[in-house]
Amino acid sequence: MAVTSKYFPGAEKGHETEHEEHDPRESLMYDPKPRGEMNQMVMESMLTTSCKFWVVFCMLAVLVATCFFYAWGYMIAEGLGVAGVMRPSYWGIFLVNTVFWIGISHAGTFISAILRVMKAEFRRPFTRAAELMTTFGLIQAGASIFMHLGRVWLAYWLFPIPNERQLWPNFHSPLMWDLLAITTYVLGSTMYLFLPLIPDLAMARDRSTGWRKTFFKTLALGFRGTEGEWRHLQTAMNIFAFAIIPVMFSVHTIVSWDFAMAMRPGWSSTVFGPYFVLGALHSGMGAVAIVLCLMRATMKHMDYFLRAEHFDALGKLMMIVSFAYAYFFFNDYIVQWYGGDKWTDALLHWLEEGPMAWMFYQLIFFNIVLPWLTLWNRKIRQNPWLLALIGLLINVGMYWERYLIVPVMLTINRMPFTWKLYEPRIEIFLTIGTFSLFLLFYLAASRLIPLIPVWEVQEGQMTHSLRKVGKTQVPTISEFE
Amino acid sequence: MSIDLNLVGAKGAIAQEAEGKWGMVIDQDVCTGCQACVAACAMENNLSFVGEEDAGYGRTQHWIRIERFWEGAYPEVKSTPFQPMLCQQCGSAPCEPVCPVFASVHSQSQDINLQVYNRCVGTRYCANNCPYQVRQFNYRDYHLDPIHANEVDGQLVYPFHNQFNPDVTVRRRGVMEKCTFCIQRIHKAEDTAKSQGREVVDGEMVPACAQACPSNAITFGRLDDPESLVSQMAHDERGFKHLEELNTMPRITYLKEG
Amino acid sequence: MTDTTLLALFEDIDPAANAIEKLHEMGVGDSQINVISGVPIMHKMLGRPHPWTNVSRLALGGAIAGFMFGLFLNFGTPALYNVPVGGQYRFPVPPGLIIVFEMTMLFALLSTFLGVFLDSYFPNYRPLEYVPEISDGKIGIFFKYPVDEQEKFVDAMNQLGAESVRPTEAQQL
Numbered sequence: 001m002a003v004t005s006k007y008f009p010g011a012e013k014g015h016e017t018e019h020e021e022h023d024p025r026e027s028l029m030y031d032p033k034p035r036g037e038m039n040q041m042v043m044e045s046m047l048t049t050s051c052k053f054w055v056v057f058c059m060l061a062v063l064v065a066t067c068f069f070y071a072w073g074y075m076i077a078e079g080l081g082v083a084g085v086m087r088p089s090y091w092g093i094f095l096v097n098t099v100f101w102i103g104i105s106h107a108g109t110f111i112s113a114i115l116r117v118m119k120a121e122f123r124r125p126f127t128r129a130a131e132l133m134t135t136f137g138l139i140q141a142g143a144s145i146f147m148h149l150g151r152v153w154l155a156y157w158l159f160p161i162p163n164e165r166q167l168w169p170n171f172h173s174p175l176m177w178d179l180l181a182i183t184t185y186v187l188g189s190t191m192y193l194f195l196p197l198i199p200d201l202a203m204a205r206d207r208s209t210g211w212r213k214t215f216f217k218t219l220a221l222g223f224r225g226t227e228g229e230w231r232h233l234q235t236a237m238n239i240f241a242f243a244i245i246p247v248m249f250s251v252h253t254i255v256s257w258d259f260a261m262a263m264r265p266g267w268s269s270t271v272f273g274p275y276f277v278l279g280a281l282h283s284g285m286g287a288v289a290i291v292l293c294l295m296r297a298t299m300k301h302m303d304y305f306l307r308a309e310h311f312d313a314l315g316k317l318m319m320i321v322s323f324a325y326a327y328f329f330f331n332d333y334i335v336q337w338y339g340g341d342k343w344t345d346a347l348l349h350w351l352e353e354g355p356m357a358w359m360f361y362q363l364i365f366f367n368i369v370l371p372w373l374t375l376w377n378r379k380i381r382q383n384p385w386l387l388a389l390i391g392l393l394i395n396v397g398m399y400w401e402r403y404l405i406v407p408v409m410l411t412i413n414r415m416p417f418t419w420k421l422y423e424p425r426i427e428i429f430l431t432i433g434t435f436s437l438f439l440l441f442y443l444a445a446s447r448l449i450p451l452i453p454v455w456e457v458q459e460g461q462m463t464h465s466l467r468k469v470g471k472t473q474v475p476t477i478s479e480f481e
Numbered sequence: 482m483s484i485d486l487n488l489v490g491a492k493g494a495i496a497q498e499a500e501g502k503w504g505m506v507i508d509q510d511v512c513t514g515c516q517a518c519v520a521a522c523a524m525e526n527n528l529s530f531v532g533e534e535d536a537g538y539g540r541t542q543h544w545i546r547i548e549r550f551w552e553g554a555y556p557e558v559k560s561t562p563f564q565p566m567l568c569q570q571c572g573s574a575p576c577e578p579v580c581p582v583f584a585s586v587h588s589q590s591q592d593i594n595l596q597v598y599n600r601c602v603g604t605r606y607c608a609n610n611c612p613y614q615v616r617q618f619n620y621r622d623y624h625l626d627p628i629h630a631n632e633v634d635g636q637l638v639y640p641f642h643n644q645f646n647p648d649v650t651v652r653r654r655g656v657m658e659k660c661t662f663c664i665q666r667i668h669k670a671e672d673t674a675k676s677q678g679r680e681v682v683d684g685e686m687v688p689a690c691a692q693a694c695p696s697n698a699i700t701f702g703r704l705d706d707p708e709s710l711v712s713q714m715a716h717d718e719r720g721f722k723h724l725e726e727l728n729t730m731p732r733i734t735y736l737k738e739g
Numbered sequence: 740m741t742d743t744t745l746l747a748l749f750e751d752i753d754p755a756a757n758a759i760e761k762l763h764e765m766g767v768g769d770s771q772i773n774v775i776s777g778v779p780i781m782h783k784m785l786g787r788p789h790p791w792t793n794v795s796r797l798a799l800g801g802a803i804a805g806f807m808f809g810l811f812l813n814f815g816t817p818a819l820y821n822v823p824v825g826g827q828y829r830f831p832v833p834p835g836l837i838i839v840f841e842m843t844m845l846f847a848l849l850s851t852f853l854g855v856f857l858d859s860y861f862p863n864y865r866p867l868e869y870v871p872e873i874s875d876g877k878i879g880i881f882f883k884y885p886v887d888e889q890e891k892f893v894d895a896m897n898q899l900g901a902e903s904v905r906p907t908e909a910q911q912l
Contacts, residue, residue, distance in 0.1 A: 034875075034876065035777055035778075035874075035875050035876025036875035036876060039874065039875055160812055160816065166819070166820050167820060167822075168812075168816035168817075168819065168820060169816075170822070170824065171812060171813050171816065171817075171831075171834055171835075171838055172824055172825075172827050172831055172834055176838075177834065177837045177838065177841070180812075180838060180841040180842065180845070181837075181841050183845065184841050184842075184844055184845040184848070187845065187848065187849065188844070188845070188848040191848060191849075191851075191852040192848075194852075195852070195855065199777070199874075202874055202912075203777070203874035203875075205912065206871035206874045206875075207871070207874075217864070217912060218862075218864075220912075221856070221859075221861035221862040221863065222860075222861060222862055222863030222864055222865075222867060222912060223859075223861070224775050224867060224868070224869045224873070224912070225775045225776050225777055225873055225874070226773060226774070226775050227773075227774055227775075227780075227782060227787060227790045228790050228792070228858070228859065229859045230776075230779035230780075230790075231779075231790040231791075231792045232792045232794050232854070232855045232858045232859050233779075233855060233859075234779055235792045235794040235795055236794050236798075236851045236852065236854065236855045239794070239795065239798050239847075239848075239851045240848065240851060243844055243847060243848055243851075244848070246840075246844065247841075247844045247848075250837075250840065250841065250844075254837065254841075455777060455778050458777070458778050458876060459778045459779065462778065480779075480780075480781055
């Protein structure tokens with residue numbers, strides 16, 4: 001078989017030949033390597049750094065220091081006047097960022113929990129990369145929420161801690177439900193990130209020296225791989241996988257209720273719950289595509305682990321989610337459009353014909369039209385750069401969607417005397433800061449922990465085999481649990 | 482075990498006292514739009530001067546504002562009557578359930594909506610949920626803005642601070658505020674009444690806006706006293722409540738142009 | 740006759756399973772055998788007894804604790820200090836459902852996680868029976884044996900395809 005594709009052998013062959021001559025060994029699960037070799041590859045990808053890496057790292061560190069820490073400190077000292085919030089858009093980009101980052105974090109749980117429960121084997125090499133996105137994304141979401149507070153130094157009042165005033169927080173408030181849900185989600189997904197990481201930390205401990213060895217030894221907690229340890233770990237992972245799925249759905253639903261519970265035209269929509277969850281999955285899947293493409297392009301040996309089939313599967317998921325997202329978007333839109341309530345009418349006119357109308361049409365194009373036009377095509381799906389580009393544009397579209405929902409929809413309320421358009425000010429820098437911090441965390445993690453769950457890949461390879469049925473070899477998957 | 486269905490339930494908002502205790506009637510027919518109420522309120526309640534730029538951007542510190550709408554250009558201008566808009570002290574206030582730290586609560590004794598400045602952490606959900614958009618946020622420490630200060634012997638001295646009302650706090654940045662029906666005056670009247678062993682009677686105190694209005698467009702008093710002027714005016718046939726369909730149960734009745 | 744530990748390293752599951760059967764025949768009980776591997780292997784494949792775990796029970800316990808905590812937060816705190824808001828009930832039920840759900844899940848997940856630590860005695864930094872080859876995918880069978888019969892055991896393991904057979908003792912990981 002002649003290798004014609006720059007990225008994947010066999011990916012650019014004609015349609016008929018592909019069907020007839022598809023070699024199962026193109027798939028990671030049917031292309032096993034000895035575990036020792038895979039361990040070596042993962043350790044090398046973690047330890048090899050180049051000049052380019054450090055340049056990017058330093059640039060991000062500078063951006064974080066200025067646009068995140070310094071800008072936030074300045075805003076705390078001066079007050080929210082340096083931001084763009086005003087009447088009637090009391091909520092601005094900080095909430096947009098919060099919703100955006102929580103959205104990104106949902107993809108991690110989808111891949112590591114839902115795909116695990118559905119026994120989708122293609123998830124195996126990238127569950128950790130996706131789960132890292134969850135944890136780091138939630139950190140940015142938490143930071144954005146604290147940035148949004150007027151008196152952030154009193155934020156501890158939001159927590160139900162006994163105090164000498166004997167005051168408890170108000171559980172009628174959707175913000176309190178938000179707090180509990182996001183706390184549950186961030187703790188749950190960090191624990192769910194850590195549990196399958198333990199055996200890989202043990203592997204790294206065995207192959208490291210110096211400070212890394214101490215680091216891995218401490219984090220690996222003395223894991224060896226005894227039958228008891230595996231049993232505890234697998235039971236826990238099963239419980240987590242099943243339990244974190246309803247938590248994931250509830251978190252973004254509760255975040256959407258911050259808006260839906262408010263009596264603002266455009267906001268008090270009953271479909272916001274599932275609409276936001278699907279939107280979250282949409283942007284998250286796109287972000288996973290970007291991350292996987294960058295991993296494959298910049299880290300050593302990743303081309304063994306991340307293959308055409310993974311991008312193909314991811315692309316199919318992205319397309320399915322875009323259908324579901326379009327369904328909920330249209331639901332929300334047409335009910336408002338048909339209604340005739342004068343405030344909602346004014347709001348829709350504002351969205352479609354006002355100064356931010358370009359955002360509205362761009363979001364429809366990026367979120368719905370673009371995936372529908374491109375992702376049905378296998379060649380596009382299997383190309384990591386194209387998929388990453390589509391993912392990036394989907395994320396842009398989703399960011400516009402949140403921007404329209406929060407500050408722009410707030411402009412049109414029931415008191416026309418107050419209508420005024422929001423202008424972002426220092427929020428732009430703080431947004432750049434959160435993106436930089438996210439990338440910085442990711443770069444640091446790629447150097448500190450193994451990004452591929454090698455034991456899960458080996459486990460998958462053990463369960464996949466080729467069985468002769470009739471005249472051909474048939475891929476067969478057994479169940480080991 | 483029986484469950485008190487007035488306390489536990491899954492139903493939506495329940496009705497508070499439909500009428501309320503302290504209330505107001507604003508006659509839009511006689512309001513001249515002079516903004517004396519705005520100025521009086523600012524003086525009485527230590528409102529800050531946010532400056533031209535911030536005010537133009539939508540950050541005015543107006544606990545009461547005069548709204549007007551018009552179309553056409555001079556001299557063919559058609560305009561609506563002036564509409565003073567202030568906190569309606571709703572019986573079923575949408576701003577109250579959404580504050581996560583209980584900074585916006587309902588007063589049991591005065592039956593108005595309270596804003597507890599020292600509890601507010603500044604999430605601004607209450608302001609978003611207010612359908613009348615009458616809540617104001619302190620975006621900066623406007624009182625301490627050096628632009629208002631004079632430099633005396635190397636120190637900044639703020640002449641505006643001399644006119645502060647000692648009965649009212651001064652809010653720092655990050656805190657939400659709104660019209661309180663001049664609760665400091667209500668409390669003073671109640672203290673006087675208590676020391677005399679009686680209830681507060683209607684007409685014993687008025688908020689700054691009612692006091693300042695030159696055309697007596699604002700009437701204030703006890704809504705639960707059927708003899709009071711405000712209670713009788715509230716039942717006037719010209720009376721209506723803003724955004725009544727939202728079921729917020731405002732304590733302010735507006736009298737439309739007659 | 741003191742017992743020491745012998746380690747037999749295997750590449751694949753089949754030889755390892757045969758080795759364990761042979762050890763049973765040679766009189767080494769299940770409680771004296773410790774199988775350590777780089778990937779989880781079903782106990783049935785190796786002919787080992789079912790490994791029990793308390794993690795699911797702890798998870799259930801945590802869920803119940805979380806349920807009670809959620810009930811306290813939503814129904815207990817207004818009972819302790821009632822602050823009336825916006826014509827809503829003092830003990831609201833729909834927000835209560837949300838809070839009870841979240842707290843149930845939080846405590847269930849926390850106790851599952853801590854249950855793994857508890858059951859596995861994590862963190863364990865003392866010297867333990869282990870060799871680094873295991874994380875390279877080998878299956879290590881550590882078993883206690885009477886020291887004067889070492890030859891017999893070494894031969895038996897080598898015959899069944901062990902990569903290496905050697906005495907070990909607990910070492911710092």
